[in-house]
Amino acid sequence: MNSDRRDHALIDRCKRGDRRALEELIGHYEKPVFNAAYRILGNPDDAADASQVAFMKAFEHLDQYDPKYKFFSWIYRIAVNESINQRKRARNQQPLDDKEVTDVRGPEATAQAGDLSGKIQDGLMELKDDYRTVVVLRHFSDCSYRQISEILQIPEKTVKSRLYSARQLMKEALVARGVY
Amino acid sequence: MISERILELINADIDGELRPEDQSELDAALESSAEARAVKSELQKLSNLMDSLPPQQPPRGLGSRIAGNIGLPKPESSFSLSSIFSSFQPATAGVAFAAGLLLAVGFYEFSSERAVPGDSASMVGTMIAGKGSAPEFLKNDMQLKGDGFSGTIALRETSGIYILNFDLESEINTEVKVGLDKTGFAFGGFAEIQGDENKVLESVMISGGALRVLNQGHQQFAVFLREDETGKPVHPESISIDFSSSDRL
Numbered sequence: 001m002n003s004d005r006r007d008h009a010l011i012d013r014c015k016r017g018d019r020r021a022l023e024e025l026i027g028h029y030e031k032p033v034f035n036a037a038y039r040i041l042g043n044p045d046d047a048a049d050a051s052q053v054a055f056m057k058a059f060e061h062l063d064q065y066d067p068k069y070k071f072f073s074w075i076y077r078i079a080v081n082e083s084i085n086q087r088k089r090a091r092n093q094q095p096l097d098d099k100e101v102t103d104v105r106g107p108e109a110t111a112q113a114g115d116l117s118g119k120i121q122d123g124l125m126e127l128k129d130d131y132r133t134v135v136v137l138r139h140f141s142d143c144s145y146r147q148i149s150e151i152l153q154i155p156e157k158t159v160k161s162r163l164y165s166a167r168q169l170m171k172e173a174l175v176a177r178g179v180y
Numbered sequence: 181m182i183s184e185r186i187l188e189l190i191n192a193d194i195d196g197e198l199r200p201e202d203q204s205e206l207d208a209a210l211e212s213s214a215e216a217r218a219v220k221s222e223l224q225k226l227s228n229l230m231d232s233l234p235p236q237q238p239p240r241g242l243g244s245r246i247a248g249n250i251g252l253p254k255p256e257s258s259f260s261l262s263s264i265f266s267s268f269q270p271a272t273a274g275v276a277f278a279a280g281l282l283l284a285v286g287f288y289e290f291s292s293e294r295a296v297p298g299d300s301a302s303m304v305g306t307m308i309a310g311k312g313s314a315p316e317f318l319k320n321d322m323q324l325k326g327d328g329f330s331g332t333i334a335l336r337e338t339s340g341i342y343i344l345n346f347d348l349e350s351e352i353n354t355e356v357k358v359g360l361d362k363t364g365f366a367f368g369g370f371a372e373i374q375g376d377e378n379k380v381l382e383s384v385m386i387s388g389g390a391l392r393v394l395n396q397g398h399q400q401f402a403v404f405l406r407e408d409e410t411g412k413p414v415h416p417e418s419i420s421i422d423f424s425s426s427d428r429l
Contacts, residue, residue: 014252015252015253016253016424017252017253017422017424018252018424019247019252019424022247022250022252023243023244023247026243026246026247027243030238030242030243030246031235031237031238032235034236034238034242035235035236038236044236044239047236048238048239048242051238051242051246052242052245052246052249055246055250056246056249056250059250059252060250116229116233117233120229120230120233135230138195139227139230139231140230140233140235144195144197145195145197160188160191160192163191163195164187164188164191167191167223167226167227170226170230171222171223171226174226174229179229180222180225
């Protein structure tokens with residue numbers, strides 16, 4: 001059974017109240033959703049919260065899910081939006097004096113900053129949300145242009161142009177950190 | 181300076197999305213332009229760096245936590261005892277009564293201090309004697325017959341104690357959920373009739389005001405109900421019993 005058919009079968013069972021199907025579906029997407037949220041937010045605790053809210057919203061509105069589209073795209077879209085909104089909320093809650101500081105990561109992520117992974121995550125966090133999102137979906141979620149287009153509901157052409165610009169900025173951020 | 185078009189082709193190539201018809205154009209650009217080769221090399225290095233990072237492991241138990249916070253619709257096969265109470269009948273002779281079946285029964289008593297949370301693993305097991313001499317009344321019963329699933333459920337009352345008797349036969353794992361919301365009842369105990377080695381009573385769990393029994397094969401068990409602490413009138417007609425079956429349960 002391919003993943004689309006499998007997902008649709010599980011969703012049907014969820015709609016009939018089958019909790020095993022719910023657990024199976026979450027099991028398939030827990031890790032990729034968490035990883036996308038982690039790369040957007042840069043903090044594992046916030047990523048776990050965003051993942052949880054994303055799944056809860058998805059299942060709360062399961063009746064609105066259109067089976068023409070992949071469940072994968074739908075849950076990713078909700079997770080990405082939730083992550084971005086969470087980051088905006090975190091920024092808004094910062095004291096006025098700190099408004100210019102955009103890095104809202106926790107101590108665990110900050111501690112990683114000395115290694116390559118930390119430097120790359122630092123570079124990612126410097127990007128605007130739109131740019132960071134396409135980089136995350138392409139490089140950390142392994143999505144194609146078409147999948148990114150479907151998840152973000154933007155034309156493929158926009159995906160490409162954002163990705164090119166984001167890479168340029170990412171490269172500059174990594175050069176500044178001595179990675180190149 | 182390389183053109184936007186060549187930059188687009190380089191990026192598409194790195195992403196594995198270069199169309200076959202554009203391959204020769206990119207090859208020609210790379211062949212003729214050192215700058216194009218340098219740009220491609222840098223972008224490829226950047227791409228490789230990001231792709232090389234291992235995925236993060238979600239915190240332990242995240243999936244379970246998420247699943248536990250999601251409410252699903254009730255299974256379609258659910259029904260309410262209110263429908264069978266509309267055809268209430270008095271006692272019928274010779275009906276086996278749950279308390280009378282307790283000779284070989286494990287009875288788990290729930291103290292009022294820990295009425296709802298926990299599962300069978302934390303219950304206190306107590307054997308009790310049967311109450312065969314007590315007057316008993318058949319409040320109602322229901323015959324069930326479905327694909328791979330059949331049996332009876334009977335609600336009986338004696339001396340103010342209500343007992344739900346289950347006699348079920350299921351080919352695949354079936355979850356029976358008894359809900360007492362707004363009935364004025366609390367769970368007083370659970371009894372499994374033992375002796376058949378083919379029986380598979382996999383789990384008994386109480387959480388969120390509902391009791392869930394996962395079973396397969398021929399199962400006989402009883403759920404004992406008592407008045408809850410509020411002292412409000414009881415409404416046995418509001419007891420809900422849901423079934424869900426799955427070969428993956």
